[in-house]
Amino acid sequence: MIKYTLRRILQSIPTLFGITLLAYILMSAAPGGPVEALTSGPQTTPQQRQRVAAQLGVNDPFPIQYLRWLLGDDWMRRDTNGDGIADQAILIPLDADGDGEPELPGRRQGILRGDFGRSFFFRRPVMDMIGERVAATLELGSTALLIGLMVGLPVGILAAVYKSSWFDNATRIMSVVVSAIPIFWLGLILILLFSVTLPRALGLDEPILPMSGRCPRVLLGGCPPIYQRIEHILLPAFVLSSFTIAAYSRYMRASMLDVKSQDYMRTAHAKGLSPRKVWFFHGARNALIPLATFLGPALTGLLSGAAITETIFSWPGLGSFAVNAVTQQDYPVVMAVVIITAVATILGFILSDILYVLIDPRIRFN
Numbered sequence: 001m002i003k004y005t006l007r008r009i010l011q012s013i014p015t016l017f018g019i020t021l022l023a024y025i026l027m028s029a030a031p032g033g034p035v036e037a038l039t040s041g042p043q044t045t046p047q048q049r050q051r052v053a054a055q056l057g058v059n060d061p062f063p064i065q066y067l068r069w070l071l072g073d074d075w076m077r078r079d080t081n082g083d084g085i086a087d088q089a090i091l092i093p094l095d096a097d098g099d100g101e102p103e104l105p106g107r108r109q110g111i112l113r114g115d116f117g118r119s120f121f122f123r124r125p126v127m128d129m130i131g132e133r134v135a136a137t138l139e140l141g142s143t144a145l146l147i148g149l150m151v152g153l154p155v156g157i158l159a160a161v162y163k164s165s166w167f168d169n170a171t172r173i174m175s176v177v178v179s180a181i182p183i184f185w186l187g188l189i190l191i192l193l194f195s196v197t198l199p200r201a202l203g204l205d206e207p208i209l210p211m212s213g214r215c216p217r218v219l220l221g222g223c224p225p226i227y228q229r230i231e232h233i234l235l236p237a238f239v240l241s242s243f244t245i246a247a248y249s250r251y252m253r254a255s256m257l258d259v260k261s262q263d264y265m266r267t268a269h270a271k272g273l274s275p276r277k278v279w280f281f282h283g284a285r286n287a288l289i290p291l292a293t294f295l296g297p298a299l300t301g302l303l304s305g306a307a308i309t310e311t312i313f314s315w316p317g318l319g320s321f322a323v324n325a326v327t328q329q330d331y332p333v334v335m336a337v338v339i340i341t342a343v344a345t346i347l348g349f350i351l352s353d354i355l356y357v358l359i360d361p362r363i364r365f366n
Contacts (some may be wrong), residue, residue, distance in 0.1 A: 119332055
């Protein structure tokens with residue numbers, strides 16, 4: 001198992017490099033570019049734009065630009081002041097818009113060494129800002145995944161046990177309806193329901209559930225523990241887990257119906273085991289094997305869904321941070337989020353393979 005995991009990690013390295021190359025090509029082809037984002041002020045002179053382009057190296061050949069972004073620029077000599085002569089490899093911080101604050105870093109070490117540069121908008125290291133927001137995204141994503149599994153799996157099992165009953169038909173209809181509802185629309189409807197309509201109908205002065213935010217108020221030590229602000233995570237976690245609940249209930253139902261006709265299930269019933277033990281201990285474990293394929297990529301799906309959910313509920317996580325970076329043309333932040341999402345996707349598929357063995361000990365990887 002350990003050898004297989006290491007082999008899969010090594011095999012994923014070319015995939016990761018391919019993703020970085022494709023992401024850099026797409027970002028390079030985007031309208032505008034980092035020079036326009038840094039020198040959009042009316043007070044910027046053509047000489048300053050030329051100097052910014054020289055420091056960013058956008059006029060260099062594409063392979064050189066890609067290697068500099070990947071490996072850093074502290075190992076190469078190039079033109080850093082726009083005079084056409086290659087000089088020092090260390091860049092001088094540059095104030096592109098004339099406000100006294102440098103936008104460009106002095107030296108970059110490349111993304112392979114964890115350096116995604118400085119944010120054009122916030123003028124801070126990108127990884128520092130991501131580190132401040134990733135905890136909120138993991139909190140929301142893990143809560144949503146837990147809700148999706150705790151609700152979706154039992155619903156799918158019961159729908160298979162009571163096939164063609166009113167419960168089975170109701171859950172199938174609801175799963176299709178919920179899958180068809182856009183996340184942003186569901187979030188807005190729930191905000192309107194629990195924060196405006198119901199409080200007004202009940203004569204309450206405050207909303208039943210908060211409309212936005214991660215905690216009641218910003219404290220110096222950060223947000224209090226999650227059990228002290230559970231009302232803030234209920235709506236966004238439910239919205240983010242809605243598709244997971246619908247999808248896993250359908251997959252679990254189909255898998256349980258296939259397991260239901262197996263010989264070992266009839267043998268378990270014939271031995272006099274209780275129906276709960278037969279369905280949940282014998283049937284559910286084997287029915288979970290196909291679902292392991294979806295569990296790993298579901299982690300990445302929660303990250304992509306969090307971008308919408310966090311924006312709607314003003315959740316200070318990585319998703320809303322990425323959306324704002326796109327609108328602000330903050331290229332270093334956008335590229336960092338793309339690479340982090342790619343790494344999470346690769347790890348998710350590796351996790352799916354590992355779950356096969358954990359769920360079914362009969363499976364072995366040679």
